[in-house]
Amino acid sequence: MASTTTTTAAALDRYTAATPGSRRRYEEALRLLPDGVSRSAAYFTPYPTFIERGSGAYLTDVDGRSILDFGNGNRSLLLGHNHPAVIDAVRQQLDRGLAFSLMSDPELELAASLQERVPSMELMRFTASGTEATMFAVRVARAKTSRMIFARMGGSYHGTHDMLQVGGPNTPMFPQPGTEGEQSVGWGIPPHLREDVVYLPFNDLDGTAQVFDEHRREIATVIVEPTIGGGGYLPIDADYLAGLQDLCRRDGTVLVLDEMISMGIGRGGAQGLYGVRPDLTTTGKVIGGGMPMGCFGGDAELMRLVEWVKDDRVISGTASSNSRTRVSHMGSFNAHPLAMAAGAAQLAALTDDVYARLAELGDYVRNELRALTQRKGVTLQVTGISHLIGLTFINRPIRTIADTAGADRSFARRMELSLMSQGFNFPEGRLGCVNAAMTTADLDSFVSAVDLAIDEAVI
Secondary structure, three states: OOOHHHOOHHHHHHHHHHOHHHHHHHHHHOOOOHHHOOOHHHOOOOOOOOEEEEEEOEEEEOOOOEEEEOOHHHHOOOOOEOOHHHHHHHHHHHHHOOOOOOOOHHHHHHHHHHHHHOOOOOEEEEEOOHHHHHHHHHHHHHHHHOOOEEEEEOOOOOOOOHHHHOOOOOOOOOOOOOOOOOOOOOOOOOHHHHHHEEEEOOOOHHHHHHHHHHOOOOEEEEEEOOEEHHHOOEEOOHHHHHHHHHHHHHHOOEEEEEOOOHHHOOOOHHHHHHOOOOOEEEEEHHHHOOOOOEEEEEOHHHHHHHOOOOOOOOOOOOOOOOOOOOOOOOOOOOOOHHHHHHHHHHHHHOOHHHHHHHHHHHHHHHHHHHHHHHHHOOOEEEEOOOOEEEEEEOOOOOOOHHHHOOOOHHHHHHHHHHHHHHOEEOHHHOEEEOOOOOOHHHHHHHHHHHHHHHHHHOO
């Protein structure tokens, strides 16, 4: 988080003058919420923007300002805000009821749509969040293999449960002085959890193979983002992903593709683009249409580990005495009807033409930003794929997480404030995405705003 002492005065003055309503609400929020927010990423200096409504490509804040939104509900709203088909589906479900704790048709509709798009998801279960989806996927993999060690890419993000916070983006990606080469864990997370984690070098197949050889047939699962958000939406190399899959098959390790973000890059997500078939997939965001939800699914044999009634299924009456839960999967709001209805409507509207449009807009703005940085002579790397846009303030090309070490995050935060003061939401000043409601004119205005923001971020 940038402090006011390192934020350009012009941007700060412009922001505070334009947002008195947000400031009043923030002062009230401080009495109720730590940092005045309910998710840490919502805060930035001097105080967060409070939003009243969204429509299409834009948000409107409580002070009446129109804001071009590159956050898009944390990348869940590829169609834009308040898309008519999604809103209509939610309204229809509201008339039917909110929560049943039993089955309903929207759950089947969304599952069928997802299975058609992602054939590797032979069976699936819905959760109330992406964090839960990755947690259960790792649990299933451990149950299948009877191993406890799992592998991840240092600096990737897979939710906030303890085991996948170890080595995540909010803890150091690389050994720090005085730690004797050990990865740190976040406060409140048991240090012993790092004993169950090994780290793989993203997009480095030789290095990854070395780790596998050091832990031959000890690794239960590898979980990997095909687009590493913490690295600026770095796309995975096709050869690396294929080689990683081969290593997993060699050692009987379960490959989990975490497609929370990458499910938005095409009809079949990253696995459709790269032509791989993971053992398990975790996803959410896009398939929830802006509603809170998650999903894990994959190989039928693996997913049957969460079944309660096995081959001795009981159609009426109670389960037989020898049925048992092998991997417990509970959740009061799993497959919430509103989320299922919203997700099914959004997936139906995300046609091949829409995905092509998103990729076209993404390519356009990335190219324009690269041209801008060349004209200005700034050390800004523009990365991403399809609709995803990553900005990293470092003076070398980046292909791996290690390449981002030393990036100037304070510059990014100052630029974020300048952009927000101009009416553009680009989270953290480095991680954004387009939505299908945007136009090239919108993107041209954004590039012009980045031009000024770069100037204002220099101290």
